[in-house]
Amino acid sequence: MHRHHHSENHRNDRIGWLRAAVLGANDGIISTACLMLGIAASNAGRxxxxxxxxxxxxxxxxxxxxxxxxxxxxxxxxxxADLERERGELRDQPVAEHNELASIYVGRGLTPELATQVAQQLMSHDALSAHARDELGIHDITAARPIQAAVTSALTFSAGAALPLLTAVIAPPHLLTALLAGTSLFFLIGLGMLAAMAGGAPMLRSALRVGFWGILAMAITAGIGRIFGTII
Structure with a gap:
């Protein structure tokens, strides 16, 4: 008897770096573009x-x-800290921990007999991993990675901020504000679509969501810049 395996393309393994990358690039575009639009609206020079x-x-x-x-x-x-606490409980109260894991599987639909067997086999293989995954909800693909998140955010923020900055360098003076707002909005929508594509989410909804908040932020900061530029 031959078993046929079909491949599935899940994207959960991208959650950590994708979140940091999208957040960094989005903030880079919006914050830099808004700041520059506010200053441009106050009649400041290039x-x-x-x-x-x-x-x-x-x-x-x-x-x-x-x-x-x-x-x-x-x-x-x-x-x-949760893993260390769980490690101690497994050492001091193995039976109670086994029963706790089995009850989790019963709650997910297994019969008590099967849940007991599954808990026993998983704990004999790697008790801490079984409890970390099914009791604490800690998975390898979603585990916290501080350095990765920090570096990704810094690099993607810089990349996002460089886009409106480059526009300000090459745009003609009389079109500077319009091009800065238009290209920044274009970059934001493109980023939303790329993030949705990488995560397998609907692209149109993501693009509209990012575009709406980008327009709102740029309009408010440009308005504030115009007001203060007129007063000063």
Missing amino acids: SELLVAGVAALVAGAMSMAAGEYVSVSSQSDTEN
């Missing part, structure tokens, strides 16, 4: 605009890296 853009890129990349590292490190510390 040199002031470029200085502000470079400063936004450097400061934003460092802020994203530090924020992601601290946040994901906290998650990693919590996961490690």
Whole structure:
């Protein structure tokens, strides 16, 4: 009897780096473009605009890296503490832990007899991994990786921030504001579509969501820049 295996293309293994990459690039485009639009609307010159853009890129990349590292490190510390606690319980109360794991499988639809057998076999193979996965919800593909998240966020923020900065460098002075807003919106929508494609999500919905918030953010900051530029 031959068993035929079919391949499945799941994307859960991309959750960690995809989240950090999309968040970093999206923030890079929006924050830098909004800052530069606000300054452009206040009638500042190109040199002031470029200085502000470079400063936004450097400061934003460092802020994203530090924020992601601290946040994901906290998650990693919590996961490690839970695993250490579980390791002690497995050592001191193996029967209770076996019953706890079996009850989880019963709750998922197995009969008590089968759940007991499954729990016994999984624990004999790797008790900590079984409890980490099914009791604590800690999986290898979603485990916290602080350095990876920090580096990914910093690099993708820089890449995203470089796009409106490049537009400000090459755009004619009389079209600077319009091109900065238009290209930034185009980049945001493209990023939303790429992220949706990589994650297997609907592209149109992702593009509209990113585009809406991008337009709103740029409109508000440009309006504030115009108001303060007029007052000052």
